[in-house]
Amino acid sequence: xxxxHVARAIESAGIPTSSIYIRAFRHISEEMKLAxxxxxxxxxxxxxxxxxxxxxxxxxxxxxxxxxxxAGDPTLVELPGPFRAxxxx
Amino acid sequence: MSxxxxxxxxxxxxxxxxxxxxxxxxxxxxxxxxxxxxxLLDELxxxxxxxxxxxxxxxxxxxxxxxxxxxxxVDRRWAYEDGPFAAPGKPLAESRVAxxxxxxxxxxxxxxxxxxxxxxxxxxxxxxIGEFIRAAPTLSRIPVGTVHEDLRVRHGGYDISSAxxxxxxTFPVTVLRELEAExxxxxxxxxxxxxxxxxxxxRIIKExxxxxxxxxxxxxxxxxxxxPV
Numbered sequence: 001x002x003x004x005h006v007a008r009a010i011e012s013a014g015i016p017t018s019s020i021y022i023r024a025f026r027h028i029s030e031e032m033k034l035a036x037x038x039x040x041x042x043x044x045x046x047x048x049x050x051x052x053x054x055x056x057x058x059x060x061x062x063x064x065x066x067x068x069x070x071a072g073d074p075t076l077v078e079l080p081g082p083f084r085a086x087x088x089x
Numbered sequence: 090m091s092x093x094x095x096x097x098x099x100x101x102x103x104x105x106x107x108x109x110x111x112x113x114x115x116x117x118x119x120x121x122x123x124x125x126x127x128x129l130l131d132e133l134x135x136x137x138x139x140x141x142x143x144x145x146x147x148x149x150x151x152x153x154x155x156x157x158x159x160x161x162x163v164d165r166r167w168a169y170e171d172g173p174f175a176a177p178g179k180p181l182a183e184s185r186v187a188x189x190x191x192x193x194x195x196x197x198x199x200x201x202x203x204x205x206x207x208x209x210x211x212x213x214x215x216x217x218i219g220e221f222i223r224a225a226p227t228l229s230r231i232p233v234g235t236v237h238e239d240l241r242v243r244h245g246g247y248d249i250s251s252a253x254x255x256x257x258x259t260f261p262v263t264v265l266r267e268l269e270a271e272x273x274x275x276x277x278x279x280x281x282x283x284x285x286x287x288x289x290x291x292r293i294i295k296e297x298x299x300x301x302x303x304x305x306x307x308x309x310x311x312x313x314x315x316x317p318v
Binding site: 001002008016025048072086 | 093100102109110113142143146148150153154156157158159165167168169170171172173174175176177180181189190192218226232237247248249250251252254255257258259262263265267268273274284286287288290293297298301302304305306310311312313314315316317318
């Protein structure tokens with residue numbers, strides 16, 4: 001819940017926010033009525049993607065940032081694509 | 090010493106078999122947890138033949154989702170009727186963006202030393218989770234030029250092994266620097282921010298949240314990317 005409270009405080013101060021939640025915590029964003037949310041079907045502790053999966057990290061980040069330009073109202077989008085096992089090499 | 094199945098599944102949540110990736114087992118019923126293990130072993134057996142580990146991962150994610158699903162009859166204390174929505178004053182490509190996470194990152198040499206303890210380990214943080222969730226959060230300021238090798242992460246609420254191996258899984262400052270260089274965002278704020286999200290909720294609501302919002306405004310941040318972990 002912590003980031004949800006922070007998001008609400010920042011939005012209340014007039015600064016737009018966009019949040020990246022994993023699917024297991026989607027209900028938190030919904031219940032806290034957050035302004036902009038991207039949901040990834042990733043495991044806890046890896047909201048951006050697996051170790052070494054830079055392309056996925058970038059895609060998730062971009063999806064969250066794009067909401068600043070595209071969302072005129074509170075918006076939650078679930079990003080397609082599965083979590084892939086990491087490659088630490 | 091005999092152990093019930095309930096005791097077994099609960100032991101993964103800060104118990105004798107503590108494993109923060111699977112602490113959700115505590116929230117499943119005995120029947121559900123038994124079904125999880127049955128399907129996990131079935132998939133593992135199949136993986137001997139097809140080698141598709143992604144199916145195992147998806148199974149674990151599906152059950153994690155189930156474990157954290159809102160439970161009937163439990164008061165949704167933080168459910169609101171509506172929420173604040175601030176419209177951006179300018180396009181992303183002209184905006185100063187700050188990264189703000191609850192991943193528990195900090196810079197080597199700038200350890201927030203929770204509870205006055207120097208060099209607290211991840212294990213100690215997990216052991217003290219009950220204290221963390223009653224204490225005020227400490228925010229770490231992280232210059233965005235900090236390289237992965239100089240980042241540290243500690244958080245008693247989740248398995249930090251991925252974040253420690255690649256900070257990009259919870260703290261995407263490398264991606265944001267790329268996007269700044271490409272002009273996708275106008276400017277990446279000179280500092281990112283992180284705190285361990287397992288903390289006192291009322292302190293966040295009444296104190297830290299408004300203070301941090303004020304700080305971001307004072308530093309002329311236009312947009313904030315938040316990563317809850």
